[in-house]
Amino acid sequence: MLKKSVEDALNKQLNAELYSSYLYLSMSAYFEEIPMKGFAKWLRIQAEEEKAHGMKFYDYIIEAQGTVKLTKIDAPKTSWKSPLDAFEEVYAHEQKVTGMINNLMDLAVKEKDYATQNMLQWFVKEQVEEEANASEIVAKIKMIGERIGHLFCLDHELGKRE
Template structure:
């Protein structure tokens, strides 16, 4: 049985996941205004992934007979300066999410909550992938630049990645 403290931590994380979805939706809108359809599609696909993460945690609480407590989702700040700062802020954000997931795992282990520890391992693995993907994008933007033909190439690559994310989300659901 899940403890009230663990359920509260998961509820807090549900809010963080909803914020992440909102964060990515905002970045998608910014990319749209820059006429970067591929970047916008990638951020929009990430928005959907984050919603799925929140729902996965929601379902876990329900399955554990714990109370789901939704709270207000803060509005994310816009990111100024182009594509590179958008992805740098994304990496910073994902590292913060990784830290909170790791804190929940630490708590589950200290509480000997084996079911929650096992449940959270999926998120640990997901965060490794999330950070690696964003670091790769940042590396490519730094290598090729975020203007002209280089930006067009990156925009096209992110459009293709967005389709893969969307297909993966459809398969997981």
């Protein structure tokens, strides 16, 4: 059974993961409009991945005999200045999520909640990958600079994400 402090923190993270999904779906819609379909596809897949992360927290809370408490999800922004602006926000957001996961792990260690620590190890590893992916896209967009043809090539590459 979960301690209340851990249950509350896990519920907060569940809702943060759902917000991440909402944010990336909003970014996908932005890229659909400008139109850069490859960026849009990459972000739509990312939105689904974030929703799946939320469901991992949902399932764990239930399995650990806790109570899931869904709260209001804030509306994300709907436009960005450029693809670079959007992906710098993706990278910053993933860094923020990493901090939240680390704080959860700190709490699980403090509370001697070994089961939650074990579950969180997957997220610790996942965040390394999430930050690396976002950072790589930011770096590529920066290298491209004002060369619009190269940006369309990156759009094409991102559209190949499965």
